[in-house]
Amino acid sequence: MRRSERIVAVTKILTDQPYKLISLNYFTERFNAAKSTISEDLSIIKKVFSVEKMGKIETVSGAAGGVRFIPDRGVKDIQNVIDELCECLSDSTRILPGGYLYMTDLIFNPALMDKVGEIFATKFSDLGAEYIITMETKGIPIALMAARALNLPLVSIRRSSRVTEGSVVSINYVTGSSRKIQQMSLSRRALPEGSKVIIIDDFMKAGGTAKGMLDLMAEFKAEVLDIGVLVETAQPTDKLVEDYTSLVVLENIDDFKEEIIVRPSSWVTNLK
């Protein structure tokens, strides 16, 4: 195999499995090539990814070492994705009766959620998380794509317990905005005690659901490293949780003027 051919295959193998450490031996055996040859291939890929802002190629030395692809979206790229998302969200036909915002189609758009997942993966790359936690239903696509980009298992909290989950831990929580008492539950075997986790969800208004998720994580003695939400509302400014990162801020929905005002979050605009 010539370099230009082998390098295509190596690129595909690396990017197919984000964060997965692949030994140099795997490549030398699969392509019947010398270690030095594969090393040169890898440094070309590394250089191209760096110049073209396509992510990082990380080499881990030592016996258990190898090489891996780390999704890492550039600042401009992140800002473009979020600008595009804000434009979609500000379409006034998204206003539902009661002043709600229809965003289900965007949340179930795999190409868009792939990008959003990689943005969260870029933000949370250095925290050493072991699990991504979300809440059914609409949190799942975003969290799954983030978990994919971080090569972590996803754990989805449920609104009701089911027979196919085994023994569960349930808590009651109060939704922050409508003050309703609701229940959330998680299978005991879904999350080992003492895990390090990141919470990712689609929407935050007052933060009642996020607060409930923190309480449930405390039952599992989990350490919550950070919280990511796709869209937060500007009001109320006092949320029930303090530390979180949103990508988009929903400023206002004017049912009468048929106007939706959304903007990139300060985390997005302050990226450098």
Place this chain on the structure above:
Amino acid sequence: MRRSERIVAVTKILTDQPYKLISLNYFTERFNAAKSTISEDLSIIKKVFSVEKMGKIETVSGAAGGVRFIPDRGVKDIQNVIDELCECLSDSTRILPGGYLYMTDLIFNPALMDKVGEIFATKFSDLGAEYIITMETKGIPIALMAARALNLPLVSIRRSSRVTEGSVVSINYVTGSSRKIQQMSLSRRALPEGSKVIIIDDFMKAGGTAKGMLDLMAEFKAEVLDIGVLVETAQPTDKLVEDYTSLVVLENIDDFKEEIIVRPSSWVTNLK
């Protein structure tokens, strides 16, 4: 840029966006290269993908033409993934009280579901579907990854309607095994009338849920091209739906002997 460098970037761009048609002009402009040069790059990538069974590179000619990556898993690869999945599923600690099978961890494992999604994409590639349809909650990860691999939007049916969905169509259905009446609903705006769809779900026992989904699709005048399920039970052999493709067959769960018997489906074993 040298060929070995450019070809890395072109590979990444193509594989990042399955099924998305990218014009040759995009590549010539981005890499400041002649059309003939890019064409040579593409034929190298095409050849490598074919030899290494990494998917297809398809060229569409004409003014609206371009090139795209089509995920296409080889037979051996599909059989290996399903064998591995069967081995995981046959672990007797997965038996839950009542003789249920715990498979939530596998369904929320992004790396595994990525592969399963590509297997469904390989199976359903030529049908001309416009939407992937699933049922919350556990159908979502599988269906989302299949939708990603096919570059199609996902539409998730809900068990209860919510204010953030707008007007919905609801139907009652009878679960095939436990004979309970349940409700499923779908937002009117989630699916245009007359769409061509593929249904993907995690589990089929008697097929009551799948039958309900077919009925709901009829309300939307949708044409259901095929149904894919990750796991079907061997019993009952008479399902309420006729045409579907499963990947894994759950033969038996013996609560007393602590034994789970699963095997690849005949579609998987008959692949050539």
